[in-house]
Amino acid sequence: MSAPAAVNPILWNGEFLRLLDQRLLPAQLQYLDCRSAGDVAHAIHEMAVRGAPAIGIAAAYGLVMALREAPDALDRASQVLADSRPTAVNLRWALERMRGHYLQHRDLAALEREAIAIHDEDLAQNHRIGELGAALLPAGAQVLTHCNTGALATGGHGTALGVIRSAWSAGQLKRVYNTETRPWLQGARLTAFELQQEGIPAALIADGAAAHLMSREKIDWVIVGADRIAANGDTANKIGTYALAVAARYHGVKFMVAAPSGTFDLRCESGAEIPIEERAASELTEFRGQAIAPAGYAAFNPVFDVTPASLIDAIVCERGVIENPTRERVLALLG
Template identity: 75%
Template sequence: MPTAAQPAVQPILWCRDHLQLLDQRKLPQAVNYLSCRGAADVASAIHSMAVRGAPAIGIAAAYGLVLALRADVDGYDRAFETLAASRPTAVNLRWALERMGAVWLAGHDLEALEAEAIRIHQEDLEQNRRMAELGAALLPANATVLTHCNTGALATGGHGTALGVIRTGYAMNRIVRVYNTETRPWLQGARLTAWELQQEGIPGQLVADGAAAHLMASERIDWVIVGADRIAANGDTANKIGTYALALAARAHGTRFMVVAPSGTFDLRCPGGGAIPIEQRPAQELTEFKGQAIAPAGYDAFNPVFDVTPAALIDAIVCERGVVMLPTTDKLAALLR
């Protein structure tokens, strides 16, 4: 468990013999926790989106590896691949597993492995707070901002990435209004971000995904602030589907565009956005809602859950190591060196 001051929302609770994950599919109607006792349980929770958000699934996977090896010290390869395959786009997942794997292969020490998972969890919370300060410093006075999907405490080890900037910016009296998209098809913005903003007493207003460009045309939006699931070496950024459209609309309307993500989200082995694998999910997530058909029976759907925003549309990338304005390969390499 993190040792710093606890965030109000705790999606990940480490109980040593099991892992409790806040079931985000049930929010905001109910606050329920899933009890995970092995790698398969954690992988299922990640794949089913009971836990989601790139940093959060990396943390959950780290704890899942601890549970797996406590049950079977010879099961490293199987547990690693089970967890790594649960979602392909977010690089934090494999980053956390590779970091855990290095500790395990160095000494096959379960106590050291658990300590590393706890360290990953704690570091994420500390990184979020640092990124929030750096991102908030970019905001003008009396700013109005727009965010997409959910990037708060629910998606991280606590505080949040993009929503962490908003939380800190509001506390500093730099933000006067927040707009958040509904984020189809899982409605993370409507269900989760709106819930977090309400819990914090931050004035927010929900907009349909398709209304964002009209909003920018009719009202001054100072910054669009989003998270990331993978950032390529050149700054191209994979994030929740709809992010690319927001970046295009922002550029057309003179709105600045900020990406906020910890250093574990950068994949310098990936040269550009074209090399990022994009997760495709079942058609039923679009054609049905809570088990009820909203499209004709048997109708197919194209359902990518991430898209790639080119670096040329990004004004600032913020991570705990600093801020890169107008990102390029050389600038990112220098930041992460």
């Protein structure tokens, strides 16, 4: 098992939740104190906390605080939290698990323990995903990753970046390339921060440079996370993932999705049923409040895209590896 992550983005002190404000990284390490479900929902929507597993964990603690304040707030608080980011299925999964637990036991202390269990389980799952994913890589591997899928996006260690951390710890990894990941620059700000903190050899590339990189360098795997995986293996992830999968297939580069089993949504038959969140045009037309496009210019700003299962070589979760995913293979592993 690799060393603990350098930064912990989610801290629960028994009374309120402290979330590392990832909008300020890498320049500042500053935490937000969330004392209500509304505070947590706002932090999720405004991207102070992001990454599908981390969002689910934060929402679980948010529900604990809501019911401590008002025991009849279950439905209202659940809806507020669920509406904060509609694509990430971990958010809905965590809320449904917490709701079911409370409706069965009506015990706030037990509900808090359930939120802590969700947090702890995610960390354990990430380490298992890291081991299974790293086993697929050749010695001296060069990999490309997108967005941020490390300790900052999860309960610790990470999913796709957890595979990279585990491979580095095992001596299998030569170099990581990571995209900048516009428009929020999670790769340039967050993934680069985590890789540098851990001394993993890495280089940043522009989003549009990925195909060129694959044509010039030996890239063994593209490794990404997921926000929702349909029953047939179609995968929603950060915008730009689909383009990476297309480029990878053309250049003979393997493509891996790393995510916990809670990311699968077996009620979604295919990626066509996954809701794709669109955000404000200003995220594209402005940068930190400064206009970079003509005033009033329209923008199309989907936050996620869907990569067809046919372009994915392996989906890795804590239960095992699904190679060349199909509906039958997904259901065989997840039941």
